Amino acid sequence: MDNIEILHTDAAPAAIGPYSQAVKVGSFLFTSGQIPLTPEGQMVAGDAEAQAKQVFSNLDAILTSAGANRSRVVKATVFVADLADFDTINKVYADFFGDHRPARTTVQVAKLPRDAKVEIEVVALL
Numbered sequence: 789m790d791n792i793e794i795l796h797t798d799a800a801p802a803a804i805g806p807y808s809q810a811v812k813v814g815s816f817l818f819t820s821g822q823i824p825l826t827p828e829g830q831m832v833a834g835d836a837e838a839q840a841k842q843v844f845s846n847l848d849a850i851l852t853s854a855g856a857n858r859s860r861v862v863k864a865t866v867f868v869a870d871l872a873d874f875d876t877i878n879k880v881y882a883d884f885f886g887d888h889r890p891a892r893t894t895v896q897v898a899k900l901p902r903d904a905k906v907e908i909e910v911v912a913l914l
Contacts, residue, residue, distance in 0.1 A: 791813060816914065821908065
């Protein structure tokens with residue numbers, strides 16, 4: 789298929805399965821869900837706030853490597869292991885995006901990879 793580019797940056801953790809960190813299709817960037825792994829692949833221990841901050845750090849690195857930034861995000865999907873963490877994650881989310889307000893879906897799931905508390909994927913316009 790024309791106009792598809794698989795993206796990878798060492799500034800974010802490598803995929804832990806058979807998928808890419810992100811795929812560029814035309815003027816859109818689709819990231820895979822990011823969990824709180826450091827770029828070296830170590831799981832961030834701690835509460836939902838610490839984990840969400842690492843997730844957004846990973847997303848920032850992927851966006852930057854693609855030539856985008858957080859202000860170009862048009863849609864975010866947030867997966868949480870426990871909706872009791874919603875307010876905490878929402879604060880980190882708001883700090884990350886500032887005045888920018890992309891469309892968003894948040895869902896509670898039964899379990900996330902590596903027992904993460906949060907996983908987030910975004911779609912950005914390049």
